[in-house]
Amino acid sequence: MSKDNQVLEELTSKEYEHGWTTNIETESAPKGLNEDIIRFISAKKNEPEWLLEWRLSAYRQWTKMKEPKWPNVTYPPINYQDVIYYSAPKQSAKAKSLEDVDPELIKTFEKLGISLTEQKRLTGVAVDAVIDSVSVATTFKETLGELGIIFCSFSEAVQKHPDLIKKYMGSVVPVNDNYFAALNSAVFTDGSFCYIPKGVRCPMELSTYFRINAANTGQFERTLIVADEGSYVSYLEGCTAPQRDENQLHAAVVEIYAMKDAQVKYSTVQNWYPGDKEGKGGIYNFVTKRGLCAGDGSKISWTQVETGSAITWKYPSCVLKGDNSVGEFYSVAVTNNYQQADTGTKMIHIGRNTKSRIVSKGISAGHSQNSYRGQVHIMKRAEGARNFSQCDSLLMGDKCGAHTFPYIDVENKSAKIEHEATTSKIGEDQIFYCLQRGIDEESAVALIVNGYAKEVLNQLPMEFAVEAQKLLALTLEGSVG
């Protein structure tokens, strides 16, 4: 075994950092999925009749749909009747203030580096913390409220802002959009809701932190962001899960609705449990994320750093309906051991002079498979549309795979589309150059990988960028073959 391979072995055997569980009492629905379970969830959440009907209709459509088979991933069939669809930490109703939140929960998030106590928070970030199926706390609500910004759990929004929910939920990702979106629509339990009023620039980063704790539980959260005319918000999403031998299902839906001249920046650092070195366990991450640039001159920008999950199936997309609207997708997807990722984006150009930019950086190590799948669709009306795509793959070792599936449909001749793709290996020369300057091998790989992903990492808000850099290094250090 060469020295590099030894280092690889050592480093990839590093444990997943967030694999612990919290001992909190939970209240769960029985396993399985049927209309009664949906009624149970809806009742638990004290939902209005129309929402129950919405869920039931989604469920009925879902039962007629088929799980997609086109992604470049393989996994044993999922038994949807073997999943628990509702699990909530037992606490008397939803906590009104932080004092009412179970200290165990606060500790859980503190262990993850997320303080729910506002004084201790980094100023400039408001957090909605979601554990298993429910939101446990949202910080800085009052401060934001003064500006008319609504930032709360989805359940709370259903109670307090039903008209907004009714109007926008499903307006970007229709119930029957795809198999997992339909499933989510039927059983979603919580998530975050955010509304930025006309002309308001949200003064702090809004962030949702998702944590799966309970066993055998699926997590189905929904996030809805509505940015009114001329507003701006930067939104962050982070996630972790305990280490468990069985696979856990995560099927989320994120919808962003941007009106005229509104700008939304959505950043994710996804660190769900990826399974062990042999590929046992880990989260199945089937997520539908889509933004609608409904108004002229609006802009939606997705940035994602995907390091976790056993399987990632995720295509944050932009529908560029308004004239002069802009969609962006910046992604770093890292896979190691037996992880599989099929991720990318869709840019649908409908309006005139719409622009999109795609920068995807895949990094594969170990026995993993990493696919970029992207679609650029220029519709007939989209006079003067432009797209630029850059898809790079970096391979570490020779047992992994990198794949690129770009789809381009152009219905308007004035469109300008540029597509660049590269595949490279971390060079022994590059590593040696670093070593020769006194840099150890771990730091060398971290340096090179972070350099490779720099264009994407630069898009992240500061604190997130640091965390993301560390995560990348941790996932990959020394994975040189």
Next chain:
Amino acid sequence: MLSIKNLQAKIDDKQILNGINLEIKAGEVHAIMGPNGSGKSTLASVLAGREEYEVLGGEVEFLGKDLLALEPDERAREGVFLAFQYPVEIPGVSTINFMKTALNQIRTHRGQQPLDAVSFLGLMKEKMKLVEIDQSLLNRALNEGFSGGEKKRNEIFQMAMLEPKLAILDETDSGLDIDALKIVANGVNKLRSKNNAVIVVTHYQRLLEYIVPDFVHVLYKGKIVKSGTKELALELEAKGYDWIKDEVSVA
């Protein structure tokens, strides 16, 4: 400082070094010349610890330590620096960031505190002046899109930053224009001291007019076949290598 005894090494089943002997004391500058393919870069790589080369025999002692037993990064931290003949590009990593990582690891190894951003910048400015390199170059991704000469100058800048005990310059002069050559030579000279040593690999006597060597060695077919003082370089410049090759084949 450096003592090489009967060093033999191969790559991919081809033996390149066939018993090198070389003694270098602190304060000295040694020039190594020799025809293309004679093994000069190989010697430099073996000293730096490049994994592709397998040492078949011999010993190398560096400051009392068995150099060959050390990992490449340990050698670097002990003070061995190689200015590469072909420096590689590292996209997205600025020279500044790269040097900060390197310097702080070396400092930690020496039991010193890592430099904070301000002191680092101060040191950098000082060394930038020494090799007359522009900061805009150092902000860019390491060697990416650098001209041949810029890459070489960047190597010397890194050497100045890391202050090695033993610097090996592998054809640092090739690709440099005359002004740059003087600047680089000047930089090297300023870093010369009683405590460090330099090995200069070059094809041209011209560099040796600026960096005046104490000894000149000729490497041929993986062996040092002739050693002398700086006059030997002049002789080689005038006569080429044929007479040395003849001497070797006669012997």
